[in-house]
Amino acid sequence: xxxxxxxxxxxxxxxxxxxxxxxxxxxxxxxxxxxxxxxxxxxxxxxxxxxxxxxxxxxxxxxxxxxxxxxxxxxxxxxxxxxxxxxxxxxxxxxxxxxxxxxxxxxxxxxxxxxxxxxxxxxxxxxxxxxxxxxxxxxxxxxxxxxxxxxxxxxxxxxxxxxxxxxxxxxxxxxxxxxxxxxxxxxxxxxxxxxxxxxxxxxxxxxxxxxxxxxxxxxxxxxxxxxxxxxxxxxxxxxxxxxxxxxxxxxxxxxxxxxxxxxxxxxxxxxxxxxxxxxxxxxxxxxxxxxxxxxxxxxxxxxxxxxxxxxxxxxxxxxxxxxxxxxxxxxxxxxxxxxxxxxxxxxxxxxxxxxxxxxxxxxxxxxxxxxxxxxxxxxxxxxxxxxxxxxxxx
Amino acid sequence: xxxxxxxxxxxxxxxxxxxxxxxxxxxxxxxxxxxxxxxxxxxxxxxxxxxxxxxxxxxxxxxxxxxxxxxxxxxxxxxxxxxxxxxxxxxxxxxxxxxxxxxxxxxxxxxxxxxxxxxxxxxxxxxxxxxxxxxxxxxxxxxxxxxxxxxxxxxxxxxxxxxxxxxxxxxxxxxxxxxxxxxxxxxxxxxxxxxxxxxxxxxxxxxxxxxxxxxxxxxxxxxxxxxxxxxxxxxxxxxxxxxxxxxxxxxxxxxxxxxxxxxxxxxxxxxxxxxxxxxxxxxxxxxxxxxxxxxxxxxxxxxxxxxxxxxxxxxxxxxxxxxxxxxxxxxxxxxxxxxxxxxxxxxxxxxxxxxxxxxxxxxxx
Numbered sequence: 001x002x003x004x005x006x007x008x009x010x011x012x013x014x015x016x017x018x019x020x021x022x023x024x025x026x027x028x029x030x031x032x033x034x035x036x037x038x039x040x041x042x043x044x045x046x047x048x049x050x051x052x053x054x055x056x057x058x059x060x061x062x063x064x065x066x067x068x069x070x071x072x073x074x075x076x077x078x079x080x081x082x083x084x085x086x087x088x089x090x091x092x093x094x095x096x097x098x099x100x101x102x103x104x105x106x107x108x109x110x111x112x113x114x115x116x117x118x119x120x121x122x123x124x125x126x127x128x129x130x131x132x133x134x135x136x137x138x139x140x141x142x143x144x145x146x147x148x149x150x151x152x153x154x155x156x157x158x159x160x161x162x163x164x165x166x167x168x169x170x171x172x173x174x175x176x177x178x179x180x181x182x183x184x185x186x187x188x189x190x191x192x193x194x195x196x197x198x199x200x201x202x203x204x205x206x207x208x209x210x211x212x213x214x215x216x217x218x219x220x221x222x223x224x225x226x227x228x229x230x231x232x233x234x235x236x237x238x239x240x241x242x243x244x245x246x247x248x249x250x251x252x253x254x255x256x257x258x259x260x261x262x263x264x265x266x267x268x269x270x271x272x273x274x275x276x277x278x279x280x281x282x283x284x285x286x287x288x289x290x291x292x293x294x295x296x297x298x299x300x301x302x303x304x305x306x307x308x309x310x311x312x313x314x315x316x317x318x319x320x321x322x323x324x325x326x327x328x329x330x331x332x333x334x335x336x337x338x339x340x341x342x343x344x345x346x347x348x349x350x351x352x353x354x355x356x357x358x359x360x361x362x363x364x365x366x367x368x369x370x371x372x373x374x375x376x377x378x379x380x381x382x383x384x385x386x387x388x389x390x391x392x393x394x
Numbered sequence: 395x396x397x398x399x400x401x402x403x404x405x406x407x408x409x410x411x412x413x414x415x416x417x418x419x420x421x422x423x424x425x426x427x428x429x430x431x432x433x434x435x436x437x438x439x440x441x442x443x444x445x446x447x448x449x450x451x452x453x454x455x456x457x458x459x460x461x462x463x464x465x466x467x468x469x470x471x472x473x474x475x476x477x478x479x480x481x482x483x484x485x486x487x488x489x490x491x492x493x494x495x496x497x498x499x500x501x502x503x504x505x506x507x508x509x510x511x512x513x514x515x516x517x518x519x520x521x522x523x524x525x526x527x528x529x530x531x532x533x534x535x536x537x538x539x540x541x542x543x544x545x546x547x548x549x550x551x552x553x554x555x556x557x558x559x560x561x562x563x564x565x566x567x568x569x570x571x572x573x574x575x576x577x578x579x580x581x582x583x584x585x586x587x588x589x590x591x592x593x594x595x596x597x598x599x600x601x602x603x604x605x606x607x608x609x610x611x612x613x614x615x616x617x618x619x620x621x622x623x624x625x626x627x628x629x630x631x632x633x634x635x636x637x638x639x640x641x642x643x644x645x646x647x648x649x650x651x652x653x654x655x656x657x658x659x660x661x662x663x664x665x666x667x668x669x670x671x672x673x674x675x676x677x678x679x680x681x682x683x684x685x686x687x688x689x690x691x692x693x694x695x696x697x698x699x700x701x702x703x704x705x706x707x708x709x710x711x712x713x714x715x716x717x718x719x720x721x722x723x724x725x726x727x728x729x730x731x732x733x734x735x736x737x738x739x740x741x742x743x744x745x746x747x748x749x750x751x752x753x754x755x756x757x758x759x
Contacts, residue, residue, distance in 0.1 A: 022580065022581050025581060025584070026581045026582070026583035026584060027583075029581075029583055029584055029587060030583050030587075033587060040614045043613070043614055043615060043616050044613050044614055046616075046617070047612070047613045047617075048613065050617075116430070117420070117423060117427065118420065118421060118423075118427050118430050118431055118434070119420035119421055120420075120421060120430075120431050120434045120435065120438075121430050121431070121434050124434055124437070124438070130740065131736065134690075134694075134735070134736045134739035134740045134743065135694075135732045135735055135736055135739070136694035136695070136697040136708070136735055137694070138697045138698055138700065138708065139697055139708055139728060139731055139732055139735060140732075142708070142712060142728060143724075143725075143728040143729075143732065146712075146715065146724040146728070147724040147725040147728050150724075151722075151724070151725075332598070332599035332600075333599070335599040335601045335602065336599075336601065336698070338601060338701055339700060339701065346599070346601055346602060346605070350601075350602060350605045354605075354609065360609040360610050360613060361610060361613065364602065364605060364606045364609065364610055367602050367605075368598045368602050368606070371597060371598045371599055371602060372594070372597040372598060375596075375597040375598075376597065
C-alpha cells in the first residue's frame with residue numbers, strides 16, 4: 001500500500017489501475033459496514049417491538065426506588081435514574097482519582113527502590129512487582145473484600161487508633177472536619193499565603209535571572225504559608241471542629257466512613273497498578289544515559305539538583321506515555337467494582353438500572369460513552385503534558 | 395646487575411572481601427543505606443514468619459471436612475476436597491478424561507513447535523492450528539462419533555479459563571493483524587473504519603463489553619438465531635482483544651524500514667504478497683513478545699466472566715467459599731486461585747523475556 005497506490009499505468013485496463021482499485025475497495029467496505037449496521041438496526045427494531053420495549057432516554061426521569069450505600073451527592077430512593085447515573089459516575093471518578101494518586105506514589109517509590117544500591121530493598125521491590133502484576137486485578141479485589149475486609153471484627157470489637165479512627169467490617173470510621181464560623185477567615189488567609197508565595201517565587205526567580213543571586217524559595221515561602229494561617233487561627237479561633245465517630249448501639253455515628261467496598265477496591269487497584277508503574281519508572285530512569293549524570297556532576301551541580309534538573313526531566317519523557325496507559329487501565333479496571341458491589345458506574349447503571357428497566361441498549365451505550373469520555377480526557381490531558389515536556393529538536 | 399624481585403601482593407583489606415565485603419557494599423554502604431536495610435529487614439520479619447507459619451507450619455493438609463482443620467493455620471483440606479471442581483467445573487466426573495486428553499493433545503501437538511531443529515515448522519504449525527480446534531471441540535463438547543454431549547453450561551474451573559484464553563487469542567490474532575494492516579492502509583475509508591474500531595474497543599472496559607455481549611447481542615441477531623453464554627462471552631473477548639493485538643502489530647509494522655516496502659514493490663509484488671512474504675514475517679517476529687504480553691493480560695482478564703455468570707476458575711472458588719460447609723475459607727480459596735494465575739502469568743512473562751532476548755537480531759535502527 002505504501003508505494004503501489006500512487007503509480008497509475010497508462011495503457012493497462014481500468015481494473016489494474018491502483019487508484020481505481022482503491023476506490024472500488026473502499027466503496028465495497030463502506031457499503032458492507034452500512035449494510036451490517038442496517039442489518040443490526042433492523043433486527044434490534046424488530047426484537048424491541050416484539051418484547052414491547054420502548055427505546056429512548058425518557059426512563060432516566062423515572063424514580064429509581066433503591067438505596068445506594070455511598071453517594072457523594074444527596075440521594076434518596078425516590079430520586080430518578082438520571083440521579084443514579086450521576087452518583088455512579090462520581091463514585092467511579094472517586095475511586096479512579098484516589099487510585100491514580102496512590103498508585104503513582106507507591107509506583108514511583110517502588111520503581112526507585114528497584115534501582116536502589118541496597119540489595120535487600122532492590123530484591124523486595126522486585127518480589128513485590130513480580131507477585132502483584134501477575135495476579136488478576138479482580139482476584140485481588142475479591143481477596144481484599146471477602147478475605148480481609150469482611151473478616152474484620154464487628155463494630156463493637158473494632159480496631160481503634162487514638163480513639164478516633166475505627167476499623168471494622170463495616171468500614172473505616174474517621175473524624176470529619178466540620179467548618180466553624182472562623183473557617184472563611186482561615187480560608188482567606190490560606191489563599192493570600194498561596195498568592196503571596198507565587199509572587200515571591202516569581203520575584204526570586206526574576207532576581208536570580210537578573211543578578212545571579214540565589215535566594216532559596218523555601219526560605220520565603222514556608223514562613224509565609226505557616227505564619228499567615230496560624231495568625232488567622234489565633235485571631236478568629238479554630239477553623240474546624242472535629243466530628244468524632246462514636247459507638248451508639250450497634251454502629252458508629254458521626255465522622256466520615258470509608259465503606260469496605262471502597263477500601264478493597266482502592267487497595268487492590270493501587271497495589272496492582274503500582275507494580276506496573278514501578279516498571280515504567282525503572283525503565284524510564286534506566287533510559288537516561290549515565291553520561292548525563294557525569295556531565296551534570298562535572299558542571300558542579302550537587303546530587304539533588306542533578307536529579308531534579310537533569311535526570312528526572314529526561315526520565316519523565318520516557319515514563320509519561322506508558323504511565324498514561326496505566327492511568328487509563330486503572331480507570332477502566334475500576335469497573336471491576338461490579339464484582340464486590342461497590343456502587344460505581346457499571347454495577348449501579350449497567351447492573352441494577354439495566355435489570356430494573358430492561359433498557360439494555362441505552363444503558364450500555366451511556367456506560368460505554370462515559371468510559372470512552374474518561375479515556376479520551378485522560379489521554380488528552382497526558383498528551384498535553386507530554387507535549388510540554390517533550391524533547392524539542394531542530 | 396641487580397635483579398628486582400617483587401614482593402607478593404598484600405591481601406585486600408578483610409573488610410572489603412567475602413561476606414563482610416559484600417554486606418558492606420550492598421547493605422551498609424552509608425548510614426542511609428543501613429537505615430533502609432534495617433527497615434526492609436523489619437518488614438520482611440513482619441510478613442514472612444507469620445505467612446510461613448500460616449501457610450505451612452500450622453496448616454492442615456489431610457482430612458475430609460472442615461472439622462479436620464484444627465491447628466489454626468491454613469486449611470488446605472478445602473482445596474484438596476474441591477480440587478476437581480476448581481479444575482473442571484461441573485463437567486461430569488466420569489467424562490473428565492476428555493478434558494485431560496484435550497490438554498495432553500495440545501501439549502504433545504505443540505511440543506514440536508518449540509524444537510529448534512524441527513523442519514517445516516510453519517506448515518506443521520498451520521496444520522496443527524486447523525486440526526486441533528476441531529478435535530478439541532469434538533472432545534470437549536461431544537455430540538458426534540459416540541461421545542456424549544456436555545453442554546458449555548457445565549464447563550468450568552481452570553478448564554474454562556484456558557478455553558476462553560485460547561479461543562480468545564486464536565480469534566483475536568488474525569483479526570488484529572487485519573486491523574493493523576487496515577490502520578496503516580493508504581485508503582482513507584478503510585483507515586477510518588479500522589481506527590474507529592480499534593479506539594472504541596480500547597476505550598471501554600472489558601466488563602462493559604461482556605455486559606454488552608450478554609444483553610445486547612441477543613437483540614442484534616435475527617429471530618431464532620442465538621448463541622449460548624460462553625459463545626457470547628467469547629465474541630466479546632475476541633473483539634476486545636483484537637484491538638489490543640492490532641496496536642501491538644502496528645508497532646511491528648512501523649518498525650520495518652521503508653526500504654523493505656520499496657524493495658518488495660520493486661520486485662513487482664502486489665499488496666497481499668508484499669505483506670505476506672516480506673513485511674509481516676519480519677514484523678511479527680518483532681512483536682512476538684508484545685503478543686505474549688497481550689496474551690498474559692487476556693489470561694488475567696478471563697477472570698471477568700464471573701460478572702456474566704460463567705464458572706471459570708475464580709468463580710468456582712468464589713462459589714465454593716460461600717458453601718455453608720466451608721464458610722470462612724475465603725483466604726485459602728483466593729490464595730490458591732492467585733497461585734494458579736500467578737504460575738501461568740509469571741511463566742509466560744519469563745517466556746516472553748526469553749523470546750525477546752532470542753529474537754533480538756538487531757533489526758532496530
